[in-house]
Amino acid sequence: MLERYGHGGDLVTASDLFGITADEFVDFSSNMNPFGPPEVVLHVLETKWRELDRYPDPAVRGLRSKLAQRHGIKPDHILCGNGAAELIDLAIRALRPNQGVGLAVPCFGEYADAAHKYGGSVVKVPMFEEDSFRLSAERVLEAASGYDRPGIWMLGSPNNPTGVTVDRDLVLQLLDTGAFVVIDEAFLDFVPNEEAITLIQEATRRPNLLVIRSMTKFYAIPGVRLGYAVGSEETIAQMRGQQTPWSVSSLAQWIGEAVLDEEAYAHRTQRWLAEERAWLTNALGALGCKVFDSITNYLLIKLPDESAIEAAQLQQLMGQRGVLIRDASHFEGLNGRFIRVAVKLRELNERLIQALSECLQQR
Structure with a gap:
């Protein structure tokens, strides 16, 4: 297999x-960008390798600052991590939902793995072929108001493996139920009008919303391991408190800063x-x-x-x-x-x- x-x-x-x-x-x-890493990655490797005898910046300040500028938010709303996988794990570890984790299936397997790793249960809302695997607002809101309603929802937008985004209004309705919602936007960079879809700005204003982004797929650098989460300052602080020190290597930080300029x-x-x-x-x-x-x-x-x-x-x-x-x-x-x-x-x-x-x- x-x-x-x-x-x-x-x-x-x-x-x-x-x-x-x-x-x-x-x-x-x-699902990597077939153009391969931008040329600037080679430049980073050639010019920065002698600095590998130093520890990475534990606060990832340079990269967080560039990401904040890109999204029009404050750096304190951003946590960088060792790929989106670490951030998914950190979200569950920091929030520890008592009422389980809500998933729309089929979806990325790491969501359920993270929930089970920390002893959480999973509430599944199925998506069906006849609906082109689009998430039904009726089914989600029914699960969100039921006796076994989840404390956290983890939803891919675009979803993996279906490539479909979650309706923005549905996410806002879920937030209004009091549940915590984690939106995985790992592949949203590939979408030209991502600014109209992303919930990053909303995540800085909503205490119960977290957005996770990957930098490895779009820039074809999966061997580097790099992603970031955007949420309220309180949520980001909770996740940072659970994170392993120096989780984001110097190479990952340098490359992340460099590729953001590759318009x-x-x-x-x-x-x-x-x-x-x-x-x-x-x-x-x-x-x-x-x-x-x-x-x-x-x-x-x-x-x-x-x-x-x-x-x-x-x-x-x-x-x-x-x-x-x-x-x-x-x-x-x-x-x-x-x-x-x-x-x-x-x-x-x-x-x-x-x-x-x-x-x-x-x-």
């Missing part, structure tokens, strides 16, 4: 399974994605796949009804061809008919379509 450790992008496991070196794979199982890189990525996502969606549809609408850089796909192949078998056949896909049946609420793929550059997307066409024709 490629998702041995719960995620895509595990090239070591893939090499063990398929006998192919990591460099030979085209990895559609993880041309950001605009290029957003222009490319709008065109390439449409091309890939059409190409997958031509193979008989059902592709669900996504506003970000990955697509949830249902395999053709006439094909007997299941996601796990397809993942094996594709892996043997050097193409890695995500078996989406590992997301709760999805069955063996679903896969997830990243959107990559045209040449690589063509390779995906060719390999997928060959595999779907096998009996």
Whole structure:
């Protein structure tokens, strides 16, 4: 199983399974910007390496200041972390909900893992294929007002693996119930009009709202591990009190500050994605796949009804061809008919379509 450790992008496991070196794979199982890290990352590595004999800034002041300027908020509303995964964990650890954690499934597995790690229960609101996996306000608000109502809601916007955002009005209604709401906006940078969608400004004004952002997906630096959370000063202080000292390395801080200035890189990525996502969606549809609408850089796909192949078998056949896909049946609420793929550059997307066409024709 490629998702041995719960995620895509595990090239070591893939090499063990398929006998192919990591460099030979085209990895559609993880959702990174295919342009790779901005050039400025190399400049940072070349010019700052001698400073690695110093401790990192424990308060991450330089990066927090740049993020605050970017979002028009105060640095005290920001906590930087070792990727969004650490911040999800810190949110649960700091808030310790007595009434459990509310999730809209299918969703990122780290939400439930964090809740269970600290002894919390999980309340699940299902999203259905017939609704294009959009979150029903009626179902959420019913769960939010019930006897077992959650103390915290953790919602992806865009959601992983569906690529759909949560309706802003629904989030505000949840906040009005008194619940604490954590919005994971890890992939929102890929959306050109993110300013109209993000709840970062709202999170500085609402004591029961926290927004989590990742910097690793958009800037293609997952090996660096970097993300940040925005919330009330009180919530941020609570999370900081639970955080391991020097959680954000010097390299992560330097690179984070540098990439925030890469506006041309950001605009290029957003222009490319709008065109390439449409091309890939059409190409997958031509193979008989059902592709669900996504506003970000990955697509949830249902395999053709006439094909007997299941996601796990397809993942094996594709892996043997050097193409890695995500078996989406590992997301709760999805069955063996679903896969997830990243959107990559045209040449690589063509390779995906060719390999997928060959595999779907096998009996």
